[in-house]
Structure formats: structure tokens, C-alpha cells
Amino acid sequence: MSAEPRIKGWCPGAWQPMATGDGWLVRVRPRLGQLTRGQVLALCDAAENYGSGLIELTSRANLQLRGVTEASWPALMDTLIAHELVDADPEAERRPQILLALGWQAGDDTHKIASALNDRWHELPVVPAKVGIAIDAGKAPVLGDASADFRIERADSRGLLVRADGHASGIAVPSIDAAVAQLIRLTHWFVESGGWDSKRMRRHHVPLPDWAPANAEPAATGSQLPLGKYAHGAVYGLPFGRVPAKVLRDAVTPAEVTALQVTPWRRIWVAGASAAAIDGLISDEQDARLRIDACPGAPYCEQASVATQPLAEHLRGVTQGAVHVSGCAKGCARRSPADVCLVGEAGRFNLIVNGRADSTPVKTGLTETEVVAYLESLGAPHL
Ligand code: SF4
Known part of the structure; x- marks a missing residue:
């Protein structure tokens, strides 16, 4: 195997690793957003054997291994392919990523739709790198703030709809098979009507075709599952979206654990988990790290x-x-404004209040110690 690491402005994958400050970054897209217990264990071993051992969960619900080298990448890929963590066909990475609502169970609508779409995977077109699909067919949509260009959602009528990003309403469909067929057709329309130029559906200012009337309202948005223990598993947070492989291995080691589902919110669902607390993962919804990006x-x-x-750790309290x-x-x-935003520049931090990383700072050139002292001097708890 050979690969040229992509440096900037590219959406990396497993077949197209990206060169970063600590080596190659290899991104794994879990099929249906889930890994079996065996796959998690294999991924953790691979992270340690062929990378730095650090695993990240991205805002698009991908898992990233860091610290891979040109020499270790071929053996890593062999392992990932052998455990069906990566498709042996590099073309598969160029098809849309599929995101599933957290906590789906085998046999529910989200799972049935994902399985039906998985069976027709080869019918999806090759799309621009960031284009994704959300399958959000629980009682209420919960993936509204997650990045996706095409969605299959619960409709207000309790049926299903297919919705293109940028449109408030969707196309009503009578069945799961019809939803999958409509979604595949819509992705082809996107590509054929200039999607490669607009890159994302929300920037694709072309009227939807006549055969896709967007007049069905989605059901009211539901709430995400809070961290904690549930009947069939538990939800945990990853501190700042990253953990050593050992932590994930510990999470799935109990024999009763069957699988792990990933989310775009730095949270995982551990199916079958019976204990609430796992060292290295966040299990308390009040943990300050959940507020820090x-x-x-x-x-x-x-x-x-x-x-x-x-600094993020330091700012917890x-x-x-x-x-x-x-x-x-x-x-x-983080794309949206934060109460406090600290941005690195020339080895120091600029401090922004109520803004984004590209907003105008109120203080510049601060060391980590000065940042903390300044915030404490403001009586920063309200920030
Ligand atoms: S925001 Fe962070 S991860 Fe993104 S380019 Fe800057 S330093 Fe790198």
C-alpha cells in the first residue's frame, strides 16, 4: 500500500491519511456509527501498535488514530480492513458518511433504514468530501445540529420524510424502502445539478426537483440522551473528544458489553454497559469539561x-x-460563539468574550497563567 499524506484543506480518511504535527492522522468511519466490542478492541490495539495510542472522536462522529507513520500505515490498514473497520475499496470513503441517532436498537426504524441503505450503498454517488447523511428516525429528530446534507427523519405526521439540508420541510415517504430510494435519488440529483461546485447541500441554491416536493414538517426536535446509565447501556463523554486507547478498551472489556456507538457530540453509547463510571470517561452531565471545546x-x-x-483542563474550575x-x-x-474564547497566536493566547475564534480579542499576548489570573480577576463564573 502507498499513500501520500494530505496536508491542508482536505478531509482525511483511512485511505488518505493527513500529515499533522504528531504524524499521520488516520480517520475511521464506523459503519452505521457502531463498532462491535471486538472491533473496538481491535481499534484500540491498532492505535497503540501503529500510532500514538490516542483516539479522537470528531464532530462528524468519526474516530481518528494519531501518530501513525509512513512505515506503520500499511500494517495498520491491513488490521483495520481485516476487522471491517475500513472498507478494502478506497472508493467507499468517497461516498457519503452516514450518521445515526444515538441509542438506536436493532429492529427500530433508524436501524432498519440504515440497514436498507447499507444494502444499497453502492448506488450512492461519489460526493464532495464533507457530504453526509443523517438517519434520525426515533420518536423525534435529535441530529438537527449535526452536520448532514440529507436526512431521513420522523415527520410531524409520525411517518417518515427525507429532507435536504437548508430546507425546513421534507419530502413525505410512505415506507422505509421509499425513504431510501428517495434519498439515493436526491443525492444523485445533487451531484448532477452542480453539487461538486457548491460542495454542501445548504449552499446548493438550486430548486428541488418536481419529484421531491418539500412540504412535510419534521416532528418537534427531541432532546439528546444525557450522560448516564440506561436499561440497555450507558452514555459517556470523551474529555475534549479524545482518550487514550486504554480507556476505550476498559469501557468495552466487561463481557456484557456488546457494542459502542459514536456521536457528533463527543459522546459514546456503550451497549450493555452495567457500571455508570469508567475511569477516563465523563459520566456526569454536570462535568465542566462538557462546556469546553x-x-x-x-x-x-x-x-x-x-x-x-x-489550558482547557485548567479552566474547568x-x-x-x-x-x-x-x-x-x-x-x-467550535463554529458558534463561546462565552470565553482563547486563541493561540505566536505562542500566546488572545482572549475573546462572547465570540468565535476569528472575533476581535479584548486581550492579547497572554500566557496560560495570565489567562487564568485575568478570568479569575473578572470573577469569571458568569462567563
Ligand atoms: S483550530 Fe486547532 S486544529 Fe484547527 S487548524 Fe487551528 S490549531 Fe489546528
């Missing part, structure tokens, strides 16, 4: 001049509002 920062990202994770610690003004970890 931090990108990898230095030394993991070549764009960063500051380490972000230590300093602020009560939403915090964003960003290695640079690109702001990968």
Missing part, C-alpha cells in the same frame, strides 16, 4: 503555536459558561 492544538496540529488541552480553546483563529473545535 478545545482543538488538538500543539504539538498535534502544525497550525498551532500553543498547547490547548492543558474557572468558568461556568461555554469555553473554546483554539490553537489558531481557524477555530476547528
Whole structure:
């Protein structure tokens, strides 16, 4: 196997790893958003054997292995393919990613739709890198804030609809098979009507075709599953979206655990988990780290001049509002404004209040210690 690492402006995958500050980054897209217990164990072993052992969960519900090298990548790919964590056909990575609502159970509508779409996977077109599909057919849609270009959702009428991103209403469909057929047809229409130029459906300002009347209302948005224990498993948070492989291995080691589902919210569902607390994972909804977004920062990202994770940890007890610690003004970890945003520049931090990483700072050139002291001097709990 051979691969050229992609450096910037590219959506990496397993077949197209990306060069970063700590080596190649290899991204795994779990099929149906779920890994079996055996797959999780294999992934953890692979992360340690062929990478740095660090595993990240992205805002698109992908899992990333860090610290892979040109020398270790071929054996890593053999392992990932053998455990069906990566498709042996590189073309599969160019088809849309599928996101499923957290906590789906075998036999429910979300699972049936995903399975039906999986059977027709080869009928989906090759699409621009970030185009994705959300299957959100529980009692109420919960993936509304997740990045997806085409959605199969619960309709207000309790039936199903197919909705293109950027449209408030969707196309009513009478059955699961019809939903899958309509979705495949819509993805082809997107490509054929210029989707490669607009890149994402919400930027695709072309009227929907006559055969796709968007006049069905989605059901009212539901709430996400809070962290904690449920009848069939438990929901955990990943601190700042990353954990050592050992932590995930510990989470699935109990024999009663059957699978792990990933989400775009730095949370995982561990099916069959019987204990509420797992060392290294967040199990309390009040944990301050859930309010803090931090990108990898230095030394993991070549764009960063500051380490972000230590400051993020440090700020746990300093602020009560939403915090964003960003290695640079690109702001990968959070697009929306945060109460406090700290942005690296030339080895120091700029401090922004109520803004994004590219907003105007109120203070510049702060060390980590000065950031904390400044926030404490403001009596920052309200921030
Ligand atoms: S925001 Fe963070 S991860 Fe994104 S480019 Fe900047 S330093 Fe890298």
C-alpha cells in the first residue's frame, strides 16, 4: 500500500491519511456509527501498535488514530480492513458518511433504514468530501445540529420524510424502502445539478426537483440522551473528544458489553454497559469539561503555536459558561460563539468574550497563567 499524506484543506480518511504535527492522522468511519466490542478492541490495539495510542472522536462522529507513520500505515490498514473497520475499496470513503441517532436498537426504524441503505450503498454517488447523511428516525429528530446534507427523519405526521439540508420541510415517504430510494435519488440529483461546485447541500441554491416536493414538517426536535446509565447501556463523554486507547478498551472489556456507538457530540453509547463510571470517561452531565471545546492544538496540529488541552483542563474550575480553546483563529473545535474564547497566536493566547475564534480579542499576548489570573480577576463564573 502507498499513500501520500494530505496536508491542508482536505478531509482525511483511512485511505488518505493527513500529515499533522504528531504524524499521520488516520480517520475511521464506523459503519452505521457502531463498532462491535471486538472491533473496538481491535481499534484500540491498532492505535497503540501503529500510532500514538490516542483516539479522537470528531464532530462528524468519526474516530481518528494519531501518530501513525509512513512505515506503520500499511500494517495498520491491513488490521483495520481485516476487522471491517475500513472498507478494502478506497472508493467507499468517497461516498457519503452516514450518521445515526444515538441509542438506536436493532429492529427500530433508524436501524432498519440504515440497514436498507447499507444494502444499497453502492448506488450512492461519489460526493464532495464533507457530504453526509443523517438517519434520525426515533420518536423525534435529535441530529438537527449535526452536520448532514440529507436526512431521513420522523415527520410531524409520525411517518417518515427525507429532507435536504437548508430546507425546513421534507419530502413525505410512505415506507422505509421509499425513504431510501428517495434519498439515493436526491443525492444523485445533487451531484448532477452542480453539487461538486457548491460542495454542501445548504449552499446548493438550486430548486428541488418536481419529484421531491418539500412540504412535510419534521416532528418537534427531541432532546439528546444525557450522560448516564440506561436499561440497555450507558452514555459517556470523551474529555475534549479524545482518550487514550486504554480507556476505550476498559469501557468495552466487561463481557456484557456488546457494542459502542459514536456521536457528533463527543459522546459514546456503550451497549450493555452495567457500571455508570469508567475511569477516563465523563459520566456526569454536570462535568465542566462538557462546556469546553478545545482543538488538538500543539504539538498535534502544525497550525498551532500553543498547547490547548492543558489550558482547557485548567479552566474547568474557572468558568461556568461555554469555553473554546483554539490553537489558531481557524477555530476547528467550535463554529458558534463561546462565552470565553482563547486563541493561540505566536505562542500566546488572545482572549475573546462572547465570540468565535476569528472575533476581535479584548486581550492579547497572554500566557496560560495570565489567562487564568485575568478570568479569575473578572470573577469569571458568569462567563
Ligand atoms: S483550530 Fe486547532 S486544529 Fe484547527 S487548524 Fe487551528 S490549531 Fe489546528
